[in-house]
Amino acid sequence: MRERRLTIVLLDLIGSTQFVQRAGPLKAAKWLQYHDRLTRSLMHRFSGREIDRSDGFLLSFERTIDAVNFALHYQATVPPKIRLQTRIGIHVGIVAEVQQHELDVIVGAKMIELEGIAKNIAARAMSLSGAGQVLLTEAAFREVKGRTNAHTPKLTRYALAGLYRFKGVREPVTIYTVGITTASLQPPQGSDKVKRLGGPRKVKSHLRHMRALEISTWLLYRVAFIILMILIVKAMIWLSRPSARRLWGFDHAPWIWLDHLRHFIEFIKGSSS
Numbered sequence: 641m642r643e644r645r646l647t648i649v650l651l652d653l654i655g656s657t658q659f660v661q662r663a664g665p666l667k668a669a670k671w672l673q674y675h676d677r678l679t680r681s682l683m684h685r686f687s688g689r690e691i692d693r694s695d696g697f698l699l700s701f702e703r704t705i706d707a708v709n710f711a712l713h714y715q716a717t718v719p720p721k722i723r724l725q726t727r728i729g730i731h732v733g734i735v736a737e738v739q740q741h742e743l744d745v746i747v748g749a750k751m752i753e754l755e756g757i758a759k760n761i762a763a764r765a766m767s768l769s770g771a772g773q774v775l776l777t778e779a780a781f782r783e784v785k786g787r788t789n790a791h792t793p794k795l796t797r798y799a800l801a802g803l804y805r806f807k808g809v810r811e812p813v814t815i816y817t818v819g820i821t822t823a824s825l826q827p828p829q830g831s832d833k834v835k836r837l838g839g840p841r842k843v844k845s846h847l848r849h850m851r852a853l854e855i856s857t858w859l860l861y862r863v864a865f866i867i868l869m870i871l872i873v874k875a876m877i878w879l880s881r882p883s884a885r886r887l888w889g890f891d892h893a894p895w896i897w898l899d900h901l902r903h904f905i906e907f908i909k910g911s912s913s
Contacts, residue, residue: 644737647707647730647780648759649688650766651679651714652696654725675722679714686710686791691754696726700754704732704783708818709791711774716793716820719772729766731777733758757809764806765815768834773824775801778814795820801827802839812837 653659653675660668679697683690686706692698701707711728719726735756740749761777769775776784781798788796801815817825825843830836 641736641738643734645732645734646737646754646758647701647704647732647783648735648754648762649699649701649707649711650696650729650762651699651711652727652766654727654771656695656724659724671722675718675724678718678721682710682714682718686713689752691752692750698754698759700735704730704780705787705789705792707780708774708776708784709789709793712793712796712818712820713791715772715774715824725771727766727769727771728774729762729764729769729776730774730780731758731762731765732779732783733761735759761806761809761813764809764834765813768804768815768828768831770826770828773828774818775828776816776818778816781814781816784818793820797825799825799827799843800840803837804830805835805837807833817843 653672656672659671663671676693680690682688683699686701686709687703688699688701688706688710690697691700699707699710701710707730711730715726715728733756735754735758738753738755740751740753745751765775765777776798785798797819799817801817803812803814805812815828817827819825822843827836827839827841827843
């Protein structure tokens, strides 16, 4: 038994209970084994260590940047293949690393267990996370601020989520989001075990941070809005003519204001000429 400062990662499969109930034990077991193989492959790639596995994983990393890179690559590659959403929380702190006796391991005990409030904080951060999100505590964020390596995805961006009070934790915890899309950076709301104390309501989109799909969507909405405004203006101009209003049955009292619009348009045209 020894104390160590580690990066703790909690990964949770959202809706796994409903999936198992719907699919049945055999099909669910095959599908979850496929998920676990993909996840363990990424663990090996980023020097992670599996501590426990239930509806997700409890992992530890020596370096926080490896934990963040693992989380980002996992969210980008694994959920699309298994068709289940996941959430991830990351925290750095002191834990007691307990190595179990080999006789206990034979009867089912885990070889290594971690104990300490750092594990609980990571679990609370994970529970706060939305589908597809990766959340970091301030302690974890300080370890990776301004740091990247060859494995860090392009367009990786951090954002302040806010200040939260975790149930059972004495001091409020500042939470950050990390991701490559604006949607993954949005501040999560509180829950029954986490109370939001304050912070930004929304993380804004910046063109230089957007991917091609986000830029296309951003442009599509704005072009559609402009077209809608042009159509509305043209419709109002057309309806300002009494003959057009009679054609569509808009010649009664509530639509008389369109006459004033027609007079205004004629005044503008006369002034410009």
